[in-house]
Structures are given as structure tokens and as C-alpha cells.
Amino acid sequence: MRVRRVLALVVVVALTGLLSGAAGGAAPTAEAAVTAAVGLLPARLQEAVTAPAAPAPAAPAVPDAAPAAPVVLQQSRQQVTSVRVAPVDVPGTPCTSIARACVDLSGDQAWLLDDGGITYGPVPITSGRAGFRTPPGTFPVTFHSRDHVSSIYDAPMPYSVFFNGGIAFHQGSLSQLSHGCIHLSRTAAQEFFGSLDRGDLVQVVA
Structure with missing residues (x-):
């Protein structure tokens, strides 16, 4: 929940930087604005934002399907005779x-x-x-x-x-x-x- 708030703050700061840059003449790129916005955050929050995402857990291995049980055909004495x-x-x-x-x-x-x-x-x-x-x-x-x-x-x-x-x-x-x-x-x-x-x-x- 805290990381979501930090990301929202970064987006607001970045947008502010873009808009102010546009008003002053040369508008920074979106990447530069985001980097600058992150730099304004406290060190603890910078780490939370820039930390690499944890890898998604691997899907559990699906064991091979068990071999199908043999089908036993039951025949009556009359069917066998026929x-x-x-x-x-x-x-x-x-x-x-x-x-x-x-x-x-x-x-x-x-x-x-x-x-x-x-x-x-x-x-x-x-x-x-x-x-x-x-x-x-x-x-x-x-x-x-x-x-x-x-x-x-x-x-x-x-x-x-x-x-x-x-x-x-x-x-x-x-x-x-x-x-x-x-x-x-x-x-x-x-x-x-x-x-x-x-x-x-x-x-x-x-």
C-alpha cells in the first residue's frame, strides 16, 4: 500500500516537472522528469521505488498424467458365442x-x-x-x-x-x-x- 502511494507521488512530481519545463521553454523528457522526481524523494522511498520487482513464482510442475487404466470389456456368454x-x-x-x-x-x-x-x-x-x-x-x-x-x-x-x-x-x-x-x-x-x-x-x- 505504501509503495502505491510513493508511485502516485512520483507520477505527480514528474508531471509537474514536465508542465513547468514546457512553460519555461525546453520540456524535459518523461524519463528525465521521472528520474528527477525520484531524486526528490527520501532515500528510503527511493529504494522502494527503484528496487527490482521480485520474480514471479514459477508455476508448479504438473506431473505426467497417470496412464489410463485398461478398459475391461465384459461379454456375456451369448455375446462370446455369437x-x-x-x-x-x-x-x-x-x-x-x-x-x-x-x-x-x-x-x-x-x-x-x-x-x-x-x-x-x-x-x-x-x-x-x-x-x-x-x-x-x-x-x-x-x-x-x-x-x-x-x-x-x-x-x-x-x-x-x-x-x-x-x-x-x-x-x-x-x-x-x-x-x-x-x-x-x-x-x-x-x-x-x-x-x-x-x-x-x-x-x-x-
Whole structure:
């Protein structure tokens, strides 16, 4: 604050010198007027005015940016399967590596598969009776129902895993044919229920 007042005083004195010089004839230069004005100040104030300005503090060094963390791409089992160029046969089954569950209607057997290999099975099954034959094809799992009851036949269908409309894997009789569903033992039905996810492919072979 004191330095500002000193500088203001120097400017006033310098301007006064310029004006008086102009009135008397030869006007001093602005630099000479300022120098003369500073010379009129006390020694302590001259030092304050003429002292060199303190250098500006250096900007803090910015560390190099940390390397970006690697991006981890998570893919579902269905996405990974979809990029395979060509499915391969799964040894011991009539199905291919795109399937997570395989059903052999003529052999009355079923398996759980993963990455082209058998993870469970074969287990015995029964399928649709005459007039209600289980259609062959490849179908995605659509939903699960732990304690399902058929709204058409008013029959219990525990551990249902639906994959083709109203057709599902579920616990059922292995001595009687179904109305299109795949009957499994209680143990096998629980295994299929816990292993198959929505979107997993079920391959049914005639």
C-alpha cells in the first residue's frame, strides 16, 4: 500500500516537472522528469521505488498424467458365442457348441454344455406324446419359474426353464410322455434350473 502511494507521488512530481519545463521553454523528457522526481524523494522511498520487482513464482510442475487404466470389456456368454465363426459338434451329443443345453428326442437324453464340452449328463428325459410332439430346433431360454403350475393342464411343473413358448424343462414323470415339455428327474431339473441363464440356447434334435 505504501509503495502505491510513493508511485502516485512520483507520477505527480514528474508531471509537474514536465508542465513547468514546457512553460519555461525546453520540456524535459518523461524519463528525465521521472528520474528527477525520484531524486526528490527520501532515500528510503527511493529504494522502494527503484528496487527490482521480485520474480514471479514459477508455476508448479504438473506431473505426467497417470496412464489410463485398461478398459475391461465384459461379454456375456451369448455375446462370446455369437462371434464364433462356425460351431463345432460336441462329442457324445447330437448338438453343436452354440448350445448350452442339448436334447436328443430319439435317444431320450439331455445334457448341459459349455464351451463345446459336456458339463452335466446325459440324463434321461421324456418328451411330447403323439399330437404334442416336442418340436426340434434351437431356442433361447426365456424365463424360469421355480414353482410353476400349468394354467392349461392344472399340473405342477417344478423348476421350469422355458425355452420355446410354453415348452420347458421341468421336473416330471420319466415313465409318461408330456404335452411337449421335457421331463427331468428332480435332481436333473434342479441342475438345469440353476445352470441355464436367460438367453442361453437350447438345441433340440429329433
